[in-house]
Amino acid sequence: MTALATVLATAVILVAVAQPAVAFKVTVKPTSVRQGDVALIVVTGAATAPEMDGSVAGRPLFFFPYADGYAALIGVDLEAKPGRTPWHIGFVDGAGAPHKAFGVITIKSRKFPVQRLTLPTSMVDLSPADESRAEAEATRLRALYDTISAARLWHGRFTRPIATTVKPEGFGFRRIINGQPRSPHSGVDFAAPAGTPVVASNRARVALVANHFFGGRLVALDHGEGLYTLYMHLQRVDVTEGNLVERGAIIGAVGSTGRATGPHLHWAAQLRRARIDPSDLLTLPVGD
Numbered sequence: 354m355t356a357l358a359t360v361l362a363t364a365v366i367l368v369a370v371a372q373p374a375v376a377f378k379v380t381v382k383p384t385s386v387r388q389g390d391v392a393l394i395v396v397t398g399a400a401t402a403p404e405m406d407g408s409v410a411g412r413p414l415f416f417f418p419y420a421d422g423y424a425a426l427i428g429v430d431l432e433a434k435p436g437r438t439p440w441h442i443g444f445v446d447g448a449g450a451p452h453k454a455f456g457v458i459t460i461k462s463r464k465f466p467v468q469r470l471t472l473p474t475s476m477v478d479l480s481p482a483d484e485s486r487a488e489a490e491a492t493r494l495r496a497l498y499d500t501i502s503a504a505r506l507w508h509g510r511f512t513r514p515i516a517t518t519v520k521p522e523g524f525g526f527r528r529i530i531n532g533q534p535r536s537p538h539s540g541v542d543f544a545a546p547a548g549t550p551v552v553a554s555n556r557a558r559v560a561l562v563a564n565h566f567f568g569g570r571l572v573a574l575d576h577g578e579g580l581y582t583l584y585m586h587l588q589r590v591d592v593t594e595g596n597l598v599e600r601g602a603i604i605g606a607v608g609s610t611g612r613a614t615g616p617h618l619h620w621a622a623q624l625r626r627a628r629i630d631p632s633d634l635l636t637l638p639v640g641d
């Protein structure tokens with residue numbers, strides 16, 4: 354095994370290249386990556402490269418211009434297997450010389466709290482009709498998340514979906530509902546009064562407006578390149594499918610539709626099928 358392959362994400366990797374004049378550097382930010390995290394892989398010193406290619410765990414990365422180089426988002430599913438996962442990048446510089454770099458990111462496991470909830474039986478022990486409805490809705494959402502739009506619509510920082518300084522909670526919680534273990538909570542919840550405006554976290558295309566058994570009235574935004582944000586339990590939806598929305602545009606209002614114990618916004622995000630903590634988007638080191 355080469356020394357490079359043993360380098361962990363916590364290290365900055367300096368790559369020796371044939372032409373020292375175009376030395377470049379690959380960094381993963383933050384340096385420690387956990388289940389459910391969003392990270393940036395940043396390539397600096399590659400400003401003259403017309404384009405950048407790469408992958409993490411065999412899945413393609415989508416690079417965008419960043420500082421004097423490029424960056425791409427990495428999404429770690431909340432149930433991703435902890436351990437080492439390889440990445441590689443490759444590009445041709447402005448002078449036509451090929452460059453490659455590779456390394457390993459270490460995904461750390463995370464201890465998620467267990468949450469016990471009591472809900473009306475009809476919302477937990479589903480009738481066959483509700484069961485098949487909920488399954489069809491989940492299938493539709495999965496198909497949506499599998500659709501990767503080529504153009505990146507999001508730009509710069511992400512904004513909170515509602516105007517509050519309250520810290521959202523609940524990401525990854527292992528839920529036990531009426532004594533039965535259920536799938537982990539794949540978003541965060543913002544407690545807010547019904548009617549509170551909900552805004553688009555970043556520029557996006559409205560990919561889905563629907564009324565689901567669990568999610569209630571919902572909006573899914575396609576930010577491009579496999580990044581989606583999802584807004585659930587809405588009282589009201591103010592956009593229609595196909596609309597292009599800017600960051601901060603009102604898309605609906607907080608409600609308690611679907612399976613909800615009270616008015617709140619369930620906000621979730623997926624990056625190429627990885628269920629990520631949407632709060633991480635708010636602290637990405639991307640400027641406007």
Ligand SMILES: [Zn+2]
Pocket residue numbers: 523538540541542618619620
């Ligand atoms: Zn929720």
